[in-house]
Every structure is written in C-alpha cells, then in structure tokens.
Amino acid sequence: MIESGLTGLRRDLDRRWLALVLVAWVAVAAWYVFDRWTLIRWLGLGDTDDNMRLMQVRAWMAGQDWYDLRQYRLNPPGGFDIHWSRIVDLPIAALILFFRLFTSASWAERLAVGIAPLLPLGVVMVALAATARRLVSPLAWPWALVFLVTSATSTMTMFMPERIDHHGWQLAALAVTVAGLADPRQARGGLLVGLATAFSLAIGLEMLPYAAMAGAIIALRWVWDAGEARRLAVYAASLGGGSAAAFAAFASNANRVLRCDALTPVWLSVVVVAGALLLALAFLSPRRPAVRLLLALAAGGAVAAMFALVFPQCLGRPEQVSPELARTWLNNVKEAKPLWKHPFRVAFPIAMLPIIGLVGACLAAWRARRQQ
Template sequence: MLPQTSFRSAQPTTRAATTRWLATLRASGDRPWVAVLLAIIVVVVASVIAGIRATDYVGGDNDDAMRLVEVRDFLAGQGWFDMMQYRLGLAGGTLMHWSRLVDLPIAGLIAVFGLVLPPERSEAAALFVWPILLIVPVVIGVARACNNIGGRQTMLIGLGLIVLSLISNVRFQPGDIDHHNVQLALIALLVAGLTDPLGRTGGHVLAGIAAGIAIAVGVETTPLVATAGTIVALRWAWHGSRMEGAAKAFGLSLAVTVAAAFLATTPPHLYGMVTCDNLSLGFFAIATSGGTTLYLSALTASKGSPRVRALALAVSAAAVVIVTMVVAPQCLANPLASLDPLLKTLWLDRVEEAQSIVQLSQTMPSYLGFGFAAGILAVLTCLIRIWRNDKREIHVIFLALCLPTLAISLFQIRGTTFLNFLSIFPLALAVSDLRHRAQREPRSTRAELAFAGLMLASVPSVWALAAAAIASMAGTDDTVMTGVKTSACVTREALLPLVGEPSGLVAAPSNLGAAILRFTPHHVLAAPYHRNTAGMLAELNIGLASPTAAGDLLRRDGVTLLAYCTEDGQTELVAQRAPDGLYATLGKGIVPDYLAPVQTPGEAALKIFRVRD
C-alpha cells in the first residue's frame, strides 16, 4: 500500500481546524507546551473523525488484517517466541518476520477493553486507540527537535508542518496497526535526541534507545539508524571531549537496547540464525558491535588529538565491517533479489510501495509531487546552506539523513514516508529564518512571498492538492487523493459463505489471504509476504495450469476450497499469461467437474468452489 494521504476522510476537517490552531498558537506566548498540546489535540480530533467515518475498524492494508490475526493468536495462547503463522502457506505454516514488540501493546489494549466489552468490540476499541496514542511521541519528537535546531519559532513552524502531515496520513488513523506508525514515532524521538545541544547526554540516550527499538520493530529503518550512528561518531571525532558524553551515551544505549530486544524477542533455538528481514544474529551483531566500539572509542580517545580520534574511529568502523562480513554478509544484498521470477512478475512488481520512481511515473505520476517534492526541497536547502556556511553542521546532519532516504525512495517509494517526515526539520528551520527576515524587512514583498512560498512547498499535501486540481482539469481521477479502493472480495460479507464451510485449506489470490485468515477459521495458501513464497507459488501455479493439471495440483497440496475473485488484478494477470489456464477458464464461466460452486449472494465478485476428491 502506498504511504499515501487519506483526504477523503480527513480533508473536510483540515482547513478549519488548522486555521483555528494557528491562531491559538500565536497566543501561546512563552508556553511551548501549550502549542505542543494544541498540535496533538488537532491531530487526534482529525483522526477520531476519520475513525468514526470508517466502515471497518481494521485498516485497509493487508498488514493491518494480518497483524490482527497475529495478535489474536497470541491472545489465544500462542507462545511469545512462536512467530509461526500456522494457517498460512503449505503444511507447517509460515514463520513471520514481525516483532512481538508491536503485538504486545495492541494485545494489552484488547485485553483491557475485553474486561468490559465483548471480543469484537474490544478489538475495535483497541485498534481505534493504538494509532492515536502514537501521535503523541511523533508530535513531541518534532517539537523538541525543531526547538533544538532553531528555537521557539522553528518549533511552531515544525508543529504546523507535522500537524498537516499527520492529518492526511492514514498511518495514524484508527485501525492502522501495522508497524510503520511505530517506526515514525521512533524516528521522531531519534531525531529529537540526535539534535540535542552538543555534549548533552540525555538526548543521545533517548536517540540510542529509539534507534535500538527501531531495529527490533522493523529493518526498514536500519539505514537511518546506521546514518544516525555515523553522525554521532563523526561529530565526536570532530569535537572531541565536548561530544564524549553524548557519544558514549548513544553507543552504549544502542548496544544495550538491541541486545535486550534480541534476547526478549528471539527464541533461543534461533540465536544462531541470520535473517535479513528482522532482528536476528546479523543485525544484533552489527548494531551491538557498532554501539560498543563507539562507546570504547569515546571512552579512550576523547582527550586525544583529532588524528588520534580519527584513527580510533577508523578502527571502530573496520571492526563493524569485519563483523558484518563474517556474521551477515548476505544482509548487504537486496533480500528480495533471489525471489522467484514468477513471483517478481506477478506479485512484487505490482506491490505499489515496492515500485521505483520510474514505475510510479508511469502508473501514478500524480504521486511524484506528494512523495518527493518536499524531500528534494529539503536536500537542496541543506546543500545551499552548507555551501553558504549557514548553520552548516546541523544542515550536514539533515543532509546525511535525507539524502540516503531520497536515494532509497527512488528505488522503493515506501521510503517517501520517511523522506517527507525528515524534510520537516530543515524546511521548518528555513521557513523560520525567512520569517525572521520578513519581520526585519516589513516592507519587502519579496521576503513575505519567499516565506509563504516555502511554507506551502514544504507541505506534501499541497502538492497532492495541486495534482488533484490538474487531474480534475484533465478529466482523470488517478491521484493520491482518491485513496485506495477496498476490493469487494475482502469484505466480511463477501467471505461469509466461506465461514459455513468445513475448516480446510483455501487457494485464493494472495491479496485475499489476510482477510480470509481474519474472517474465517480456514488456512490459506497465499498471502502477500515474502516468507510465504512456497504458498504464493503454489497458488499461482494452480491458476496458470490447465484445468486438468490444476485439479491435480489442488489435490496434491490438500486444497479443499478455491476462491476466485473476478476483480483481482493478479488474477487478471494470471489469466492473461495463461489463456487456457484454470483462472482464465473460470473467467469465461467454465467450471471444471472437480469444482462444486458454493452459493454466494447475487452477482458476487468472489466465487467460491469446493474441491471434490
């Protein structure tokens, strides 16, 4: 799912709420906590309204439904260390790569609400509250970081930008329980700690802890954590004893947090396994060696000359490289590079968040402004101010954070979520400085226009609105503002006929897998997760095979039910690829003898068949 906005639910409240908030902000005077509280309230109100308007209490992403399934299994007694999804894939199930650190608070909320509410309503209440709770650390982190780099006015502008960002971000609306909102909250705290005034240890302890938990929650943030560690190390090498306490605090807190998370979430029998999509021995060894060597370098070489510190840093970097090459060399490669070509063509290339900017420019060019404009503007701002020696060090820091994130986003647009977020900090500082200039030159229209123009250009949703206006004039609706339409095949009503069937194994397009697990007691062959390659390949081969061969495959894999979705994009691709295959045959209305139709209401998009022995 694209890290897109959700204007359909949030836009009506945005303009009026933000206008009232900005007016109140100016009256907050010397009470910054008032501005922070108001920002939180505005975003919470917008999220609550979006949640009330939603037709389902679970978010629209497959990951939201799968996370709920995982939490349900945990509450039903599945072990803390047992991350198998036993109902997914071929016999034996699929070992998931997610973290119990995200499952735990959601499960806790469900258990608490379950004391006074029936099961489904307790789930709904927990899923309503959880994303809203995460708004708090995000706003506080942005406020603290912006105050660190530019003072009160930069903080107020940063709050304005994060409010506008969160209001239009589905990640913080009720029902979104995937880990991406947790990651954004952790990155906000990481940046807040990283920008603490030179030499202060408290902020760098916070940064190290946030970085360690971020690695444990999901490896998408690993490049940012590595960049943050490099920033602290280089600042220590440059400033010496002034950064000693901060470097030791970050290094030690990172190493301890990662070690604690590894021991707390990894089953003992998997201590020696290296996987590159979650916290395992690989990232444990790399992160703890990096943190420990930084701590030891700062402990022993802070009083030395710049040359001594540079040498100590080089030795530390060499140690981390050696650990990486010995323990986890495979983690330096793309974890999806070895994916089966069939899966790459029929699945991965269709995953929106995994598309490159080249693919996106062909499928949804309207997203380019929303996804990239603010990030590119932030990078250019940093470069210009570094060139002018204008607050150079802080802009080097943000260039180091934004530039790799931009590079990653060019190859996989899921990175734009972090790119847009990180752009807030250098752009808020630039807008604040332009505002100061406009105040010093009250008669300068140019200064006012520069301030207002940069403020508008710093808001991704402004680019989305512009794209929508252009699309409207062109007579198209393929914009970020249209959001993502939920397939008719994954609703509770569509899957209800499956509930009445004896528990068995369902062959269905991967996009239906999480919903089937959520709404029914059945097992499914496929769901869109890279660790379920065998199950996804089995389902695709069934659809591609001739009707006769498909019957043999269904019986071989023990499939008892087949779900055929007439509007599923992957199913259409399979039918086009194999015009004489099972899915193409079903699309023509021809049903093989070994499939017995299950009665579904009217002209339902989802057709269900029993597999005869």
C-alpha cells in the same frame, strides 16, 4: 495591551510547550477518529499487513506463545513464520483489554485498531516539536506541527485509524532519533538516539539506513569536536545494550537463527560490535581530529569487514527469496520499490519532504557559517 498579550502568549508557548503539544495531539486524534468512524465501525482494515497484524494479536491473546509468531493461516497446515515483533502487538492488545471493560469484545477490537495508530503520532508530534525548538526557535514548534498535519500527507497516512502495521512506530522512533541528535545535553541525546535505534531495529529493519546515518552523525560530531565523547559513549552503550535487551525480550523463535531481514543474531552481532568499538573510541578520544577520523573510519571498516566475512549470505537482498519470487511478488510490492519506479502522483509528495529538509539543512549550514 496587545504587546502584553503577545508577550504572555510567547511565554506560554515556550514554558508549556509539552502540554500544548499533547492537547494538539488529542485534538488531531479526535478529528481522525471522527473522520474515519465508518472504517472503525466496520473494521475496515485497508491493507493486508494490517489484517495480518490483527491476526497476530488475536492468536497471541488466544494463547499462542509470546515467541511464536508463526501464522497458521498462511501456508497451511505448517504455517509461515512472520519476521515481525511483539512490540507493536502490545498497545493493540492493551487497548482491546481496556475497552473490554466497557463494551463487547467485538467493539473493543474495533476501537483498539482505530486508536492504536494514533499513539505513535503523539510521540512524533512531541519529538518534532522538541526538534523545532532546538534547531529553529523555542516558539517554532507550532509551525512544525501545522506542517506535519497539513502537508506531510504520505507520512500522516501511517497514523490513520486502522493503520496498525508497524511503520507508525518506526516513524516515531525516527522522530525521537532526530530529536536526540538535536539535544544539546550530550548524555540525554545519546541515550535517546541509542534506545530509539534499538527500538526501531527490534520492530524491523526498514529504518536501518537512517539508523546508520544517525550513528555516523554522532561519530562525525566526535571527530569534529572531542568534547562530544560523552554523547558518543552513551549512544554506543545504549545502542548495544538496548538492542541486546530487545532481542532477548522480543525476538521470535524464528528470528533466533541467522536470518537477514530482522533483528536476528546477524544484525545483533553487527550492532553490538559497532557499539563496543564506538564506546572504545569515546574513551580513547585522541586530541587530533585527523587521528579521530582515522579511528572512526577504521571502526566502520572493521564492522563492514566482519559483516561481509561472517555473514556473506546477507550481502544480497535481506529477504533471501528466489529470483522467480522476487520477480513475481517482491518487486511489485509498492513500499519495496525505488522512488523512481512509482508514478509521479505518488513519488512527488514522497520526494518533497526530503527535498524540503535538504533545502532547510543547506540554509541552516549557510547561516551557521555566516555567524561564525
């Protein structure tokens, strides 16, 4: 009897994993709304970026142009151009319009900023569960979600009600990227990584190092196994095409000049050229791994050389602020500081996640080598 029940439970966890993940997301979201209800009720936005995001949404809904992200409350009367994206404004504005059907404009706004951060959490939970199923076991996904909710405190703060800054959506894109890398279906995996990367870059450049690592992983898989050419080709096409489409749809007027800290013509050129070169490599696919490695290194070197020669102004800090402003302001922004400049109580929980991941990756590589 017990054995039969366990068999049925394992079968349900495997077959209905997606529905069960969504149920878990609803439960977690409901708890966070309940736990943070006081903040939601009083519109307790705890960060200046969250407040500025709400100002941006309000200005857009009041008639500001889609491509005009200038905030006139900053540096009046001329205003100050924000390098953010309308992508993150969309779910917030949609929730405000939805709740206006049932309540006042004030309460609609409060509910929207309380619920909006929980939407990317759902994406993260689905992507994480899919990754655990593919890399560990079809039945391992509940443990991954338990670890996320109970132990990844520094990550979960980005999905709390009122946290309407763009980092939650960037983390969601990164989770989808990892799920795409773990996808055994080459075309689908390459498409997920390419589109998730384009989506993330359209929001901001904070995840650019991880995006570059994902591209390098796909290229190295092709170097190791020429049979991965399809994954590489789909990734390259979706990365270049997705970034171009995102730039056309979401780049603000201020981001259509050669700035270095957003998806401007600078980084769009880099991404499109990189995508074109990787697509060419996928179609060439020489038989010898050494030749494939040399071609991949040559492509990477060509992209780096193009960036240095055509956009030398972007070789320094992407923000391009004066040394005085960097010293008095930017160097003191917590999220811009290196890990070792944070106090131990802050750095330790942040560092533990990649350390655990590194240990797990080493164990997985060791097990895979033993099984060969």
